[in-house]
Amino acid sequence: MNGIERVLAFDDRVRIRAPADSVCWGVAGSVGALNAVGLLLLMRRVVGAMTADLPPLHLFTTAIIAGAVVFGGRVIWRGLALSREGHGVGSKRVLGWGGSTGIVLLALGCSLGRGVDWLLWLALVGVDQWQLRSFLRSQGTATTARLSSPKSGRGFMGTASAVDDEAIAANELQRLVRMRDADGGEAIHGTLRAEFVAGQRQATLHVGFCPPLERAPVVEVETGDGPDAEVKVAQSFAHGARLEVRLASVAEEDCWVIVELSAKTAADERGFGGFSRIGIN
Incomplete structure (x- = not known):
């Protein structure tokens, strides 16, 4: 491989890393937005500004979206970990526990006053904890x-x-x-x-x-x-x-x-x- 080929190969790696960075920032932003929405709903519940419970269909849709953001975000983050810098244990823990916190905040904000809704949320939290342990154990290794x-x-x-x-x-x-x-x-x-x-x-x-x-x-x-x-x-x-x-x-x-x-x-x-x-x- 001569000098020109090495420059072209380096340019290709830069092009690959740039979209990977954008995707990872998008994942982190989505988890942050989930936490913000959950915290906002919980605060409205606490101060009495929000008293009505979500209809079952809306509640189920909300739980599905939250799970997709958290579970899908972890899979994407782990998959792109080897193609970009800054993927240390600290950032992985922030993303992992941030997703779990977002689910809990959303559950409290949406279902603080209706106990039957927690059958859905507890199932989601259980799956979240199972995936979280697997996510934190992985070191981004590959063959x-x-x-x-x-x-x-x-x-x-x-x-x-x-x-x-x-x-x-x-x-x-x-x-x-x-x-x-x-x-x-x-x-x-x-x-x-x-x-x-x-x-x-x-x-x-x-x-x-x-x-x-x-x-x-x-x-x-x-x-x-x-x-x-x-x-x-x-x-x-x-x-x-x-x-x-x-x-x-x-x-x-x-x-x-x-x-x-x-x-x-x-x-x-x-x-x-x-x-x-x-x-x-």
Whole structure:
């Protein structure tokens, strides 16, 4: 893949991400609107401005619409989670519990004075709680995760044309590519998976460079798919590096975080092909 093709591929990813962002904002706005309507109806009930009960057909239609907004919104959000940035555990919890709160507010606002209506609302709340647990458990995982980090929009691996359109499989822990940059320096681009068990917050990754580089490289890292986390380079040597990955909060269940790595050696002290430059007096 040459430079022009990589630019075109990047443009295609931007075009795909833009509508995905719009859809996710629409989902969040719909859940917010549901909460606003439910709160407004409840306040009118409390102050006595609304005393009549909804006809059964209207009540059933309202419950169906509320369920479609909440359940459908979660499915759409989870489906688009891998194609856009900012899908951390925090935003997922806000959307998940926001939908549940909206249903409860709407139920109280529509059926505060008629107990028989709660047969419908309790069934809806039960389905909501079942889906909410499944929604919060998911980490947006799939059988594959893109090498190009959704948080950066570029990804270190974007410079490796041989693997630009590949993915790291769900059972792969590391994938490394060694190449020579245009300036003659060696570079190692890689994607790593940091695994966490329930109750764990920090994980250590070790990546080896074999054969070793000529000198300790400049190592850059960033997180990709998975829950919110930060990664830092703890040690960097010519033969490898040690990375520390720390979650934003303790893992509630088993999960993983994708880490992208780029290790480069400077070429200013070396000629092309790795031969040292020797000054002649």
